[in-house]
Amino acid sequence: MKMKYVLYAGLAVLWAASCKKETLLLPVFRELARPVESEITALWFVDSLHGVATGGTLWAQGFILSTADGGSSWQTDTLLDNKMEYVMFDRKGQGYVCGLNGLALHRPPGARHWQVFRVDWSWHRACFFPDERSGIIVSGEGYRGGQARNFGPEAFWLLDTVQLFPNELHTVWFSDSLTAHAAGYGWMMRSDDAGRHWQRLKAPGDFYRSLHFPSPLTGFVCGSNGTLLKTTDGGRSWHTLREGGIGGRRYKPFRAIWFADEQQGWVVGEEGLFWMTYDGGEHWTPLAGVPAAVNFTDVFVVDGRGWLSSDDGRIFYFEWQ
Numbered sequence: 001m002k003m004k005y006v007l008y009a010g011l012a013v014l015w016a017a018s019c020k021k022e023t024l025l026l027p028v029f030r031e032l033a034r035p036v037e038s039e040i041t042a043l044w045f046v047d048s049l050h051g052v053a054t055g056g057t058l059w060a061q062g063f064i065l066s067t068a069d070g071g072s073s074w075q076t077d078t079l080l081d082n083k084m085e086y087v088m089f090d091r092k093g094q095g096y097v098c099g100l101n102g103l104a105l106h107r108p109p110g111a112r113h114w115q116v117f118r119v120d121w122s123w124h125r126a127c128f129f130p131d132e133r134s135g136i137i138v139s140g141e142g143y144r145g146g147q148a149r150n151f152g153p154e155a156f157w158l159l160d161t162v163q164l165f166p167n168e169l170h171t172v173w174f175s176d177s178l179t180a181h182a183a184g185y186g187w188m189m190r191s192d193d194a195g196r197h198w199q200r201l202k203a204p205g206d207f208y209r210s211l212h213f214p215s216p217l218t219g220f221v222c223g224s225n226g227t228l229l230k231t232t233d234g235g236r237s238w239h240t241l242r243e244g245g246i247g248g249r250r251y252k253p254f255r256a257i258w259f260a261d262e263q264q265g266w267v268v269g270e271e272g273l274f275w276m277t278y279d280g281g282e283h284w285t286p287l288a289g290v291p292a293a294v295n296f297t298d299v300f301v302v303d304g305r306g307w308l309s310s311d312d313g314r315i316f317y318f319e320w321q
Helices: 002-019
Strands: 028-031 039-045 051-057 061-067 076-079 083-091 096-101 103-107 115-118 126-129 135-142 144-151 161-169 169-174 180-184 188-191 208-212 220-222 228-231 237-242 255-258 265-269 272-276 296-302 305-310 315-319
Touching: 002 180, 039 144, 039 305, 051 083, 051 305, 061 083, 061 228, 096 126, 135 180, 135 228, 169 220, 180 208, 220 265, 265 296
Parallel strands: 039 083, 039 296, 083 126, 126 169, 169 208, 255 296
Antiparallel strands: 028 315, 039 051, 051 061, 061 076, 083 096, 096 103, 103 115, 126 135, 135 144, 144 161, 169 180, 180 188, 208 220, 220 228, 228 237, 255 265, 265 272, 296 305, 305 315
């Protein structure tokens, strides 16, 4: 009888070991000097040295930071009266930032200072400008009051339309100069005319937080309940890579997603969640050596290098090749 219990115990140990999810050790992963104490909401690097970060504290202050040494040191470019949510650069090097109080700013290529081009008292969540002639800002608050502001094509500071939607919109991306994609609380949308008209798409229920298209046809989106979706037809249809859930093991608090190409990608979230895929999202592996207590807010990769931001002002650097 004693041997029988020993055998059962051994089998249990082997089963537990076989069920444990493997981790991947990156060649380089380290925390950089902490630039601020408040949340960093978004990162964007134009090359491996020059990057910009946004963030702040709700109803208190916002900031725009910049680095010229790959994130080893940061300087404060602009202080604002409320939190900034997103930053991106178009293909010609012009920068765009948006956030609370309806603030939207831009910085021309080579310039040092950010200039306000829109104030309309909405909670802007994200923006995307493929060039200086057109772009979209999406907004919303408390899961409601979705808005999509369409700019251009005459000049990006001219607002053409504001379209209203019942649910909050949280992320937007252009897969080419005319095809736009937006998502938020239970909504996935696509536009063939740079945001003038939108089509709502069928998608599983989740609060979609981040979109990324590494190519015009292939794109990915993550939701805060753990859903991962992929498109291979330019956003006309989406299929489920991972089904999320409100609670239990399916629940994963994803915050941001980024792909270096159609195969290699990363998704980040709360409580040290940092996964990587090598096969276009079919399989994901947690990355080893990541602090479990950190809540990641964004991930960005360029030229074989990557950066993570967090809700307590920390920035991490990694390499995977």
